[in-house]
Amino acid sequence: MGRSRVGVGEPEKKGGMPVTQIVPVTDWATDFDVMDPAYLADPFRIWDDLRQTCPIPHTNRRKSSWMPLRYEDVTAIAHDIEHFSSLKVAVIPGDEDEDPNENFDGPNLEYGLPPISSDPPLHTWTRRLLLPWFSHKRVDTYVPMTRELCRTLLDGFADKGHADAAADYAQQIPVRVIARILGVSADLADTFTGWVRDVLEFADDAERRQRGAEGLLNYFLVQLEERRQHPGDDLLSELLCTEVEGQPVDDGIVLGMAALVLIAGVDTTWSAIGSSLWHLARSPEDRRRLVGEPELMPTAVEELLRAYSPVTMAREVTKDITYAGCPMKAGDKVLMNFPAANRDPEAFDSPDEVQLDRAHNRHVAFGSGIHRCAGSNLARMELTVAVEEWLARIPEFSLADGDEITWAGGQVRGPRILPVVFP
Amino acid sequence: MKLRVDPDKCQGHARCYGLAPEIFDVDDYGQASVIVDEVPPELEEKARLAVANCPEFAIEIIE
Numbered sequence: 001m002g003r004s005r006v007g008v009g010e011p012e013k014k015g016g017m018p019v020t021q022i023v024p025v026t027d028w029a030t031d032f033d034v035m036d037p038a039y040l041a042d043p044f045r046i047w048d049d050l051r052q053t054c055p056i057p058h059t060n061r062r063k064s065s066w067m068p069l070r071y072e073d074v075t076a077i078a079h080d081i082e083h084f085s086s087l088k089v090a091v092i093p094g095d096e097d098e099d100p101n102e103n104f105d106g107p108n109l110e111y112g113l114p115p116i117s118s119d120p121p122l123h124t125w126t127r128r129l130l131l132p133w134f135s136h137k138r139v140d141t142y143v144p145m146t147r148e149l150c151r152t153l154l155d156g157f158a159d160k161g162h163a164d165a166a167a168d169y170a171q172q173i174p175v176r177v178i179a180r181i182l183g184v185s186a187d188l189a190d191t192f193t194g195w196v197r198d199v200l201e202f203a204d205d206a207e208r209r210q211r212g213a214e215g216l217l218n219y220f221l222v223q224l225e226e227r228r229q230h231p232g233d234d235l236l237s238e239l240l241c242t243e244v245e246g247q248p249v250d251d252g253i254v255l256g257m258a259a260l261v262l263i264a265g266v267d268t269t270w271s272a273i274g275s276s277l278w279h280l281a282r283s284p285e286d287r288r289r290l291v292g293e294p295e296l297m298p299t300a301v302e303e304l305l306r307a308y309s310p311v312t313m314a315r316e317v318t319k320d321i322t323y324a325g326c327p328m329k330a331g332d333k334v335l336m337n338f339p340a341a342n343r344d345p346e347a348f349d350s351p352d353e354v355q356l357d358r359a360h361n362r363h364v365a366f367g368s369g370i371h372r373c374a375g376s377n378l379a380r381m382e383l384t385v386a387v388e389e390w391l392a393r394i395p396e397f398s399l400a401d402g403d404e405i406t407w408a409g410g411q412v413r414g415p416r417i418l419p420v421v422f423p
Numbered sequence: 424m425k426l427r428v429d430p431d432k433c434q435g436h437a438r439c440y441g442l443a444p445e446i447f448d449v450d451d452y453g454q455a456s457v458i459v460d461e462v463p464p465e466l467e468e469k470a471r472l473a474v475a476n477c478p479e480f481a482i483e484i485i486e
Contacts, residue, residue, distance in 0.1 A: 075478075132451040136437055298442055302476065360475040368478055372434040372453070380441065 029054035033061050034091060034312070034335065035204055040409040044352065047340040056326050063093045065314075065333035066326055069340040071347035071364070073324060077315065077334060078368040081119060083323075084315035084334055086371055089117050091314050091335055091411040092203035109217070111253050113260035116313075116371065123370065125244055126257060130374050133181060133235050139377040146177055146382055150389035158393050162400060165281070165390075166418035170273035173386055177378070178265035182258065183234020184223055191215070196266040201408045201416075220258045224251075235261065261375075268310050269379045271414020272365075273386045275308035276301075279354060280387070281399045281420050286356055291395045294388070300356040301384050306363035307354050309339035310412045313367065338364045339413060397422035424462040425486045426470055428455045432481035439473040439482060446470055455481070 025036045028046055033039065039046055047069050050057050055070045068074045077084050112118060115127035132138065153172050157163040175193050179186040198212025224236060231237040239254045280287045290300055317332040328334070342363045343351040349360070366373035373379065399405070400419035408416050426446065428439070435453020439446070445466055449455045462470045474482045 128452060131435070131453055135451045135453075136440055136449055137451070299472075302438070302441075359472055362476060362478045362480070364478050366436060366478075369434060372436055372478075376435075377437055380437075 029057045030059070031061065032057045032059045032067060034067075034410050040407050040413075043340070043409070043413070044343060047337075047343060051340075051344065056324055058326070063333055064329065064331070065335055066328060067335040067337050067340075069337050069344070071341040071344040074336055074338060074341040075364060075368045077323070078336060078364075078371070081370065083318055083321045085119050085318045086117055086123070086313075086315060087112065087119060088316045088333070089314050090203065091312050093333070094203055094206075094209055109252060109256050109259075111250070111256050113256045113263065114253055115257075115374070116260055116264060117256075120370070122253075126253065127370075127374060129239065129242060129244075129249075130235075130257065130261070134375045134378050136377045139381045142177055142180070142378065143381060143385060145180060146173065146385045147389060149173060149176055150386055151393075154389060154393045161423070162419065162421045164418055165277040165397075165420045166270075166274040166415045169390065170270045170277065170386065170414075170418075171267075171416075173273060174269040174379075174382055175266045177382060178262060181235055181265075181378075182261055183227070183232050183236055188219075191219075192262060193266060195219075196263050197408075199263060200267060200411045203410065216259055216262065217255065220255055220262075224254060224258065264373075265375055265378070267408070267412050267414070268373075269375075269382050271310035271408070271412050272305060272308065272379065272383050274415040274418055275310065275413075276304040276383060276387055277390060277420070278399075278405070278415050278418055279304060279308065280391075281397055281418075283354065284398075286354060287391070287395070287397075289356060290387075291391050296356050297384055297388065299358060299361070301380060301387070302361050302363060303354055303356055303358045304387075305365040305380075305383070306342045306348070306358070306361055307352075308414075309342050309363070309365035310414050311365070311367075311373075312337050312339060312411055312413075313371070336367070338367060394422045424464075424467050424470060424484060425460070426457045426462060426474075427483050427485050428457055429481045429483070430454060432479045434479050434481075436478050438476045438478065442476055443469040443473045447473060 022033055022035050025031055025033050028050055051069050056066050056068045056073060058066050068077060115123040153169050157168055175189045176186045195212040195216040198208045202208045227237045228240055231241060236258055239249060239257055242249055290296060313336045315334040315336060317328045317330055319330050321328050342365060345351050366376040397420045400421045403419035405415055406417045408414060433455050435449060437449045439455055440449045446457060446459055446462060447455055448458050
């Protein structure tokens with residue numbers, strides 16, 4: 001979603017949702033597809049093979065796209081904002097990549113979702129408006145509610161001997177914390193989660209993507225209007241009453257920023273929590289070490305973020321450039337594969353091993369350069385608290401036999417169904 | 424041991440603060456800074472850890 005016009009009250013189409021068919025990939029160097037089921041389940045071996053043979057593969061599926069996999073390339077491109085714009089950051093090309101539909105009669109996100117889908121100068125000042133809400137000092141004040149939330153969730157299943165660690169736990173945490181920051185009702189957590197999944201996880205399905213975007217934007221339009229009348233001490237209210245160079249912030253920019261905070265703050269961290277629990281469920285040694293040596297948490301959390309980085313962001317080539325021998329054309333997408341960069345053996349010793357006390361770890365799970373994730377302090381806190389509280393209550397657990405684990409991927413990779421059992 | 428954060432390279436990942444809050448702070452806008460003139464010997468290992476975890480290569484040991 002991006003610069004689309006969104007219809008208010010657009011009637012939903014009847015009938016079943018179209019199922020997106022992925023033609024299985026046979027040549028990952030020239031025809032890759034990040035939505036291929038094999039890639040969703042296990043992208044790691046595919047990256048390893050490509051790094052040896054073609055470290056910046058290309059595809060014409062959906063749109064001409066390149067996908068750097070080496071740490072050096074990903075970080076270099078992230079820093080070259082002249083040739084690689086952030087105006088279109090969706091991994092799955094969506095409305096932002098098409099002409100706006102003139103027939104829509106709703107909010108026009110002409111500025112996209114700043115600051116994530118913007119370049120300087122818009123990026124610079126919109127980012128400065130958001131950053132204080134996610135400073136480490138501010139994030140510290142969200143710890144007690146996050147801890148209490150995790151404990152309440154654990155109360156719901158700790159005695160049952162089994163749970164879906166993704167749906168019953170990981171998925172439930174970030175959405176409620178972000179609702180609190182935005183100042184919107186956590187009672188709508190499931191609705192928010194549904195919209196965000198529609199926009200990101202099911203972006204290949206245009207109808208579903210559009211429905212999620214509409215729901216989310218129309219909700220925020222109402223919320224913003226309410227806060228305009230009755231301001232609170234939340235992020236939305238502050239954005240509405242902020243002046244930049246003597247002028248109020250454009251309504252479309254406020255709407256885009258509100259939508260961004262929800263979209264970026266939900267399934268990203270939920271995926272990181274889920275992947276971390278997946279790792280700990282199948283790695284008794286690491287699990288017991290973390291229980292026995294809780295002082296390892298700071299490096300352990302960074303290592304889990306490195307090994308199971310959820311987020312890939314796109315860039316758009318602004319003018320023709322040959323990068324590392326690749327003839328990139330203006331308008332091409334570049335999928336910034338931060339997760340693959342974090343598994344690059346040139347940047348990390350034994351990258352496929354999880355080492356909870358890894359000392360050299362310049363991972364880029366939160367990106368690199370001026371678009372470093374604005375919510376990274378919050379995400380790190382939520383992951384830390386979620387793992388700590390889980391291990392405090394359920395120190396011994398393992399993957400349930402025979403149950404199928406499902407992984408979402410594309411823009412954000414993480415488990416969506418994760419059945420675990422415990423004594 | 425003395426440390427320096429290059430303000431032009433720092434992007435506010437706050438990895439230094441997360442690993443060594445005794446040595447670094449990060450302001451509301453993500454700018455990291457060194458809060459000790461001299462790193463005490465018992466914190467030198469933590470300082471090296473912070474250097475080796477900065478994704479922007481923004482921290483250097485100056486002496």
